[in-house]
Amino acid sequence: MPAENLLTNTLLYSIIYMKREKKGIEKMAKEIWFDMDGTIANLYVGNWLEMIIAENPHPYKVATPLVNMQVLARTLNKLQKNGYKIGIISWTARNGSLAYNNAVKKAKMNWLKTHMNSVHFDNIDIVEYGTPKEIGRNGILFDDEKVNRDNWNGIAYDVHDIIGVLKNLA
Numbered sequence: 299m300p301a302e303n304l305l306t307n308t309l310l311y312s313i314i315y316m317k318r319e320k321k322g323i324e325k326m327a328k329e330i331w332f333d334m335d336g337t338i339a340n341l342y343v344g345n346w347l348e349m350i351i352a353e354n355p356h357p358y359k360v361a362t363p364l365v366n367m368q369v370l371a372r373t374l375n376k377l378q379k380n381g382y383k384i385g386i387i388s389w390t391a392r393n394g395s396l397a398y399n400n401a402v403k404k405a406k407m408n409w410l411k412t413h414m415n416s417v418h419f420d421n422i423d424i425v426e427y428g429t430p431k432e433i434g435r436n437g438i439l440f441d442d443e444k445v446n447r448d449n450w451n452g453i454a455y456d457v458h459d460i461i462g463v464l465k466n467l468a
C-alpha cells in the first residue's frame with residue numbers, strides 16, 4: 299500500500315474511533331465519580347503509612363489537593379447545571395477497624411467540606427476498602443488505581459488531566 303494511502307486510512311480510522319467514543323459518552327449515564335486518595339487528595343505525605351497502620355486519621359485530615367480546587371469546583375458546578383450528577387466513591391483504609399473506618403469517613407467528609415465546599419455532591423460514598431466501585435455506579439470515573447478503572451462500566455480515566463477531561467464535557 300502506498301504510504302499516503304496508509305496515512306489516509308490511519309486518519310480515517312482515528313476519526314471513526316473518535317466519533318464512536320463521543321457517541322459512547324453521549325449514551326452513558328451522566329454521572330461523574332471521583333476517587334479521593336491519589337486522585338484529588340494527596341494522602342501520601344510524610345510518614346503516612348505508619349500513621350495509617352497505627353489507625354491515626356491525621357493523614358486524611360492533612361492531605362493536600364492534587365487539583366486546582368477552584369477550577370475543579372467551577373467546572374463541576376457547570377457540568378451539574380448541564381445534568382451531570384457528581385459523586386465521590388472512596389475507600390476507608392485497608393484492614394481498618396470499625397472505629398478507624400468511621401474516623402476516616404469523618405476526616406474525608408471534613409476534607410471535602412474544606413476543599414470542595416462549593417460543590418453540592420449528589421452522592422458521597424465512603425465505603426470499606428476493596429468494595430467494588432462499579433456496582434450501582436456508571437458514567438465517568440477518575441481513579442488512580444488501575445483495577446478500579448479496569449472494572450468500571452463506563453469510561454474510567456487516570457488522574458493526569460482531570461480538569462482537561464471535564465472541560466471537554468462542559
Ligand SMILES: [Mg+2]
Binds near residue numbers: 333335336441443
Ligand atoms: Mg486512589
